Amino acid sequence: MYFYTKFSNNNNFKIRPMRSIFTKISTIILLSIFIFSCSTNEQMEFEEVDYHKTIGDCNNEICINIELEYLKMKGSSEVAKNFNHLIEQFIFYKMSSSEATTELTPDEYVQDIIDEFKSFKAEFPNANTGGYEQTTNCELTWSDEKLITVELLTSMYSGGAHPSYQDEYLNVDPKTGNTLDILSFITARKTFEIFVENKLRKKLGMK
Numbered sequence: 001m002y003f004y005t006k007f008s009n010n011n012n013f014k015i016r017p018m019r020s021i022f023t024k025i026s027t028i029i030l031l032s033i034f035i036f037s038c039s040t041n042e043q044m045e046f047e048e049v050d051y052h053k054t055i056g057d058c059n060n061e062i063c064i065n066i067e068l069e070y071l072k073m074k075g076s077s078e079v080a081k082n083f084n085h086l087i088e089q090f091i092f093y094k095m096s097s098s099e100a101t102t103e104l105t106p107d108e109y110v111q112d113i114i115d116e117f118k119s120f121k122a123e124f125p126n127a128n129t130g131g132y133e134q135t136t137n138c139e140l141t142w143s144d145e146k147l148i149t150v151e152l153l154t155s156m157y158s159g160g161a162h163p164s165y166q167d168e169y170l171n172v173d174p175k176t177g178n179t180l181d182i183l184s185f186i187t188a189r190k191t192f193e194i195f196v197e198n199k200l201r202k203k204l205g206m207k
Contacts, residue, residue: 044073044143044148045073045074045075046071046073046074046140047071047072047074048069048070048071048072049068049069049070049071050069051066051067051068051069051070051106052066052067053065053066053110054066055114056117056131062127062128062129062131063131064117064131064132064133065131065132065133065134066095066110066113066132066133066134066135067134067135067136068135068136069137070087070088070091070138070152071087071138071140072084072087078176079174079176080177081177082176082178083177084177086172086178087138087150088106089103090152090168090170091136091138091154092104092106092109092110094134094154094156095110095113095132095134096109096112113132117130117131117132129159129160131157131159132157132158133155133156133157133158134154134156134157135155136154136155137152138151138152139153141169143174144174146174147171147172147173147180148171148172148173148174149169149170149171149172150172151167151168151169151170152166152167152168152169153166153167154166154167154168
């Protein structure tokens with residue numbers, strides 16, 4: 001297949017193979033896809049962060065023991081910054097003993113626990129319960145161009161008969177790195193509510 005190009009300096013026509021033009025265009029398109037893919041993959045790469053802090057002798061007395069494993073998005077993009085900040089606040093905010101109105105850094109949250117622990121020890125030197133323990137494990141359960149979902153399993157103890165356990169899912173918009181409202185995926189909201197209600201009634205044996 002051929003197409004013709006007319007030159008203004010004469011009346012001759014030069015014949016160029018269309019195949020070569022298609023080849024060039026295809027190469028440009030494939031290169032663009034490759035570059036975009038590399039950029040997207042870079043944003044979606046994660047690494048594991050280990051955070052460990054122990055105060056006191058946990059084998060013989062009340063203590064603080066914090067063992068956290070969570071994900072960090074690689075790179076310096078705005079998406080990575082938002083994601084990393086979001087997941088840190090999600091994990092470390094659990095340590096907040098007060099209704100914090102401002103966000104703290106991870107070390108500030110931990111320092112809050114340490115200060116409270118020292119005050120408790122000073123007031124109740126012979127106490128055999130109390131202290132603080134938090135263990136968190138993190139797993140990436142879904143990741144594509146529309147949704148990143150992270151599961152966080154947390155065991156917490158701050159005194160009492162037994163620890164508490166939490167299994168939570170954090171849904172993130174991969175375009176922004178911010179929290180994603182999962183209900184935004186549902187267009188027929190009322191239909192969905194009826195569907196859920198019927199499922200719950202059946203599960204709970206309710207009319």
